[in-house]
Amino acid sequence: QVQLVESGGGLVQAGGSLRLSCAASGNILMFNAMGWYRQAPGTQRELVAGITRGDATNYANSVKGRFTISKDNAKNTVTLQMNSLKPEDTAVYYCKAGTSPNNYWGRGTQVTVSS
Numbered sequence: 001q002v003q004l005v006e007s008g009g010g011l012v013q014a015g016g017s018l019r020l021s022c023a024a025s026g027n028i029l030m031f032n033a034m035g036w037y038r039q040a041p042g043t044q045r046e047l048v049a050g051i052t053r054g055d056a057t058n059y060a061n062s063v064k065g066r067f068t069i070s071k072d073n074a075k076n077t078v079t080l081q082m083n084s085l086k087p088e089d090t091a092v093y094y095c096k097a098g099t100s101p102n103n104y105w106g107r108g109t110q111v112t113v114s115s
Helices: none
Strands: 004-007 009-015 019-026 033-041 046-052 057-059 067-072 075-084 091-099 101-107 109-114
Touching: 004 057, 004 091, 019 033, 019 091, 019 109, 033 067, 033 075, 046 067, 057 067, 075 091
Parallel strands: 009 109
Antiparallel strands: 004 019, 019 075, 033 046, 033 091, 046 057, 067 075, 091 101, 091 109
């Protein structure tokens, strides 16, 4: 069973930065893609950023130019660098890994951005 563990969340002022990390229990190259999602209270979970096995990336329009996703195949980690944070970025951030039809989720890490 694959386990994903997120870390790096916390409280930051608007304009600040945070770096989220997702550590996988196995070789991340077995996944077609990995990504970061977020869910704020009363909203649906949404894709923030994704990265494929071949390192192609995609981002939600709301975070383009501010967030960067990357992965380290040797360390089996995926990182989300978040800069210029805004209060509307406040949410629980989840790591996801998948190879159709199987998807795996972490438990999430809280990010709170104060104005």
